Amino acid sequence: MKRNFKEELSDIKAFAFDVDGVLSMTQVPMFPNGEPMRTANIKDGYAIQLAVKLGYQVAIITGGNTEAIRVRYTNLGVQDVFMGQSNKISAYENWKKKYGLTDNQILYMGDDMPDLPLLKRAGVPTCPADAVRDVQEACHYISPFNGGQCCVRDVIEQVIRVNGQWGQDLDW
Numbered sequence: 001m002k003r004n005f006k007e008e009l010s011d012i013k014a015f016a017f018d019v020d021g022v023l024s025m026t027q028v029p030m031f032p033n034g035e036p037m038r039t040a041n042i043k044d045g046y047a048i049q050l051a052v053k054l055g056y057q058v059a060i061i062t063g064g065n066t067e068a069i070r071v072r073y074t075n076l077g078v079q080d081v082f083m084g085q086s087n088k089i090s091a092y093e094n095w096k097k098k099y100g101l102t103d104n105q106i107l108y109m110g111d112d113m114p115d116l117p118l119l120k121r122a123g124v125p126t127c128p129a130d131a132v133r134d135v136q137e138a139c140h141y142i143s144p145f146n147g148g149q150c151c152v153r154d155v156i157e158q159v160i161r162v163n164g165q166w167g168q169d170l171d172w
Helices: 005-009 042-053 065-077 089-099 114-120 131-139 151-162
Strands: 014-017 057-061 080-082 106-109 122-129
Touching: 005 122, 005 151, 014 089, 014 151, 042 057, 042 114, 042 151, 057 089, 065 080, 080 089, 089 114, 106 114, 106 151, 114 131, 122 131
Parallel strands: 014 057, 014 106, 057 080, 106 122
Antiparallel strands: none
16 A cells, blocks of 8 residues: 555655755856856755754765865765765665665655656655656655755655654754
8 A cells, every 4th residue: 555745754764865956946157167156045954954963864965066065065964965976876875875774764855867766766756846847757745845945944844743853952
């Protein structure tokens, strides 16, 4: 019997996210050297930091390769930032093995074709509202929020609420 989305969330112990189109908006200005100027949503950042403090494993798996990505997410407590990943499966498998995770314990959020292999593997595949059609069709949940506009906060908060951890008094 197939479980509904909320039931699947109770198994989640880890989150993995793409950056461009998920943690940042899809349209970004470019520096003169061709490097994109990414934006980061503060509410997504809060949710990532909260997930880490509550003991969830969080990974960033991205094709992007700029120091700003590493700095942003390590400052939020993310220990596993995989950059320059044209084939994201190997990073995902290494991360999974490092923490003894199973696919069913992982929520992955991606937005475009390079994310499809991970979306097909993760227990709970999710995407932002503005993800490409093929990605949306592979997902169990499509956030009502676009990439870079709280879609990450949306899924993290849902997992934390389902697991009865929302509103816990954390020693910040």
